[in-house]
Amino acid sequence: MSSETYAINDVKTRELEGPIASATEALGPDNGVRMRVDELSVYYGKVQAVKQVTLSIRTHKVTALIGPSGCGKSTFIRCLNRMHELTPGARVEGKVLLDEQDLYGAGVDPVDVRRRVGMVFQKPNPFPNMSVRENVIAGFRLNGVRDRKTLDEVVEKSLRGAALWDEVKDNLQKSGASLSGGQQQRLCIARALAVNPEVLLMDEPCSALDPIATAKIEELIHELKEQVTIVIVTHNMQQAARVSDFTAFFYLGELVEFGETGKLFTAPEKRQTEDYITGRFG
Amino acid sequence: MNRHFRFRKFVEWANWVGMLCCMSVSIFFLVAILGYVLVHGASYIDWEFLTAMPVPAGETGGGIANALVGSFLVVMVASLMALPIGIGAAIFINEFPSHGFGRTVRFLAEVLTGVPSIVVGLFAYALVVVPSGGFSAFSGSVAYAFIMVPIILITAQEALRLVPDSLREASLALGIPKWRTIMGVVLPVSSRALITGAVLAISRALGEAAPMLFTAFGNSFWNVNLTKPIATVPLLIYTYATGPYDDWHQKAWAASFVLLVVVLLTSVLTRAFLRGNSDE
Numbered sequence: 001m002s003s004e005t006y007a008i009n010d011v012k013t014r015e016l017e018g019p020i021a022s023a024t025e026a027l028g029p030d031n032g033v034r035m036r037v038d039e040l041s042v043y044y045g046k047v048q049a050v051k052q053v054t055l056s057i058r059t060h061k062v063t064a065l066i067g068p069s070g071c072g073k074s075t076f077i078r079c080l081n082r083m084h085e086l087t088p089g090a091r092v093e094g095k096v097l098l099d100e101q102d103l104y105g106a107g108v109d110p111v112d113v114r115r116r117v118g119m120v121f122q123k124p125n126p127f128p129n130m131s132v133r134e135n136v137i138a139g140f141r142l143n144g145v146r147d148r149k150t151l152d153e154v155v156e157k158s159l160r161g162a163a164l165w166d167e168v169k170d171n172l173q174k175s176g177a178s179l180s181g182g183q184q185q186r187l188c189i190a191r192a193l194a195v196n197p198e199v200l201l202m203d204e205p206c207s208a209l210d211p212i213a214t215a216k217i218e219e220l221i222h223e224l225k226e227q228v229t230i231v232i233v234t235h236n237m238q239q240a241a242r243v244s245d246f247t248a249f250f251y252l253g254e255l256v257e258f259g260e261t262g263k264l265f266t267a268p269e270k271r272q273t274e275d276y277i278t279g280r281f282g
Numbered sequence: 283m284n285r286h287f288r289f290r291k292f293v294e295w296a297n298w299v300g301m302l303c304c305m306s307v308s309i310f311f312l313v314a315i316l317g318y319v320l321v322h323g324a325s326y327i328d329w330e331f332l333t334a335m336p337v338p339a340g341e342t343g344g345g346i347a348n349a350l351v352g353s354f355l356v357v358m359v360a361s362l363m364a365l366p367i368g369i370g371a372a373i374f375i376n377e378f379p380s381h382g383f384g385r386t387v388r389f390l391a392e393v394l395t396g397v398p399s400i401v402v403g404l405f406a407y408a409l410v411v412v413p414s415g416g417f418s419a420f421s422g423s424v425a426y427a428f429i430m431v432p433i434i435l436i437t438a439q440e441a442l443r444l445v446p447d448s449l450r451e452a453s454l455a456l457g458i459p460k461w462r463t464i465m466g467v468v469l470p471v472s473s474r475a476l477i478t479g480a481v482l483a484i485s486r487a488l489g490e491a492a493p494m495l496f497t498a499f500g501n502s503f504w505n506v507n508l509t510k511p512i513a514t515v516p517l518l519i520y521t522y523a524t525g526p527y528d529d530w531h532q533k534a535w536a537a538s539f540v541l542l543v544v545v546l547l548t549s550v551l552t553r554a555f556l557r558g559n560s561d562e
Contacts, residue, residue, distance in 0.1 A: 083455055088379065115457030125448040129470040138466070139456035188452070195456055 040094035064244035072253040081117035118197035124184035126176030133172040139195035162190035182213025323539030349513040360426035368434025394432035403493035419512035422498030430483040437479025441472040491516035
């Protein structure tokens with residue numbers, strides 16, 4: 001896809017362009033847009049944390065969300081699989097479309113949404129009461145799948161997918177909590193992959209990890225985008241530059257700039273973006 | 283300078299001695315109670331005491347088999363009622379938070395733990411004994427359950443509160459429904475603390491005599507029928523200790539010793555079991 005196409009569809013803030021020209025654009029893997037967020041606003045009580053954000057998330061690409069602390073990027077990513085609803089007092093306006101379906105539409109079950117849009121969190125959170133194997137198949141098992149052969153296949157495939165198989169294959173029965181931090185995070189990625197999500201959300205997945213473990217996860221992200229669409233929140237601009245194809249810069253709840261990562265980091269259109277990525281604030 | 287330093291050292295020492303005294307007094311009472319019961323009760327314990335039925339007043343020998351079985355039965359039935367209710371209520375107020383309501387329930391539970399057990403007994407009398415037309419083991423279980431529910435509720439809620447939200451989120455983010463998240467992650471992760479709370483409640487009930495006075499009522503004969511009056515160890519201790527015979531007093535001490543051992547064993551074994559599990 002050429003960069004001109006992106007320019008039409010992606011770089012949008014409400015102030016700039018008013019109603020979104022491409023709101024009727026067809027979704028789906030075929031034309032390369034997996035998710036589309038339309039005028040999304042999020043409130044905590046009366047405080048508005050995310051302000052009318054519109055952007056498209058492209059299939060089998062990595063989209064990075066950057067911005068200073070409190071800019072709404074974590075809140076935003078949690079809206080993409082309705083995890084945000086778990087926060088008391090939170091309220092969402094606008095649309096989040098996955099393929100053709102509005103995730104916030106009437107009759108859409110959040111449980112279903114989360115099966116299709118997986119999530120990896122800031123702190124590795126393997127289930128401490130389960131072994132490595134049980135952790136990986138937790139989504140399957142708790143959803144009622146029991147067949148041992150299927151489960152064994154899922155375990156190996158997911159752990160390979162998360163580049164953890166070689167390290168744990170000899171002892172799948174040991175506790176998930178006994179792994180190192182980086183391994184735990186990859187176990188969480190394997191667990192998320194096991195249910196075969198269409199989109200994988202990663203909320204600062206490396207912020208609790210050392211540089212070597214971080215490098216492994218970043219390498220993994222590169223490989224994973226072959227099979228899944230990835231959205232990643234990161235505090236680390238170098239990381240965004242290294243792993244992502246598209247970058248969205250959030251500031252004070254607004255989407256300031258969104259575009260190809262290479263372009264955004266080398267020739268940002270907005271002054272705020274430039275100030276942030278050159279380290280003048282944030 | 284030097285004098286000042288010496289003064290500070292003295293203050294340090296005085297504080298240490300003060301706390302040592304407080305500690306000694308509290309330990310002293312525990313040891314004294316255990317020792318007293320041991321000295322008076324242990325010598326009377328033999329196989330017959332544990333396995334024989336009581337004999338008529340005035341005769342020597344006999345045992346407390348019916349009361350042991352009765353206590354076990356009444357507490358077990360009480361647990362069957364109190365555990366699901368207490369843990370279920372704790373799950374409700376902790377996992378489905380609603381503004382203010384959970385806190386109210388929690389406060390009421392705390393008040394309920396402070397209700398004198400004799401009052402609980404009276405309540406069970408009015409609730410079960412009067413409508414059913416007679417004393418029964420089951421009414422005793424109801425009284426015990428009233429004592430156990432608030433203890434279980436409070437300890438279970440503490441246990442659930444210690445489960446990090448990140449684990450609930452991890453589970454929900456996998457598309458696992460909330461009730462499966464609770465059953466598959468929240469409860470297993472907190473199981474140790476839940477069991478500890480349950481044991482605490484069971485131990486408390488095992489030792490209560492007052493609620494049995496007008497519910498289970500006591501029985502000098504063998505009974506395992508829940509609709510009939512039944513003997514329990516604490517009530518038997520009360521009856522024997524306040525009776526006129528020296529032999530009864532002896533038996534009261536011995537029964538106290540048995541009760542203490544049962545309660546201690548329950549909590550020690552539970553701890554050992556839980557520790558064993560954690561080594562995996």
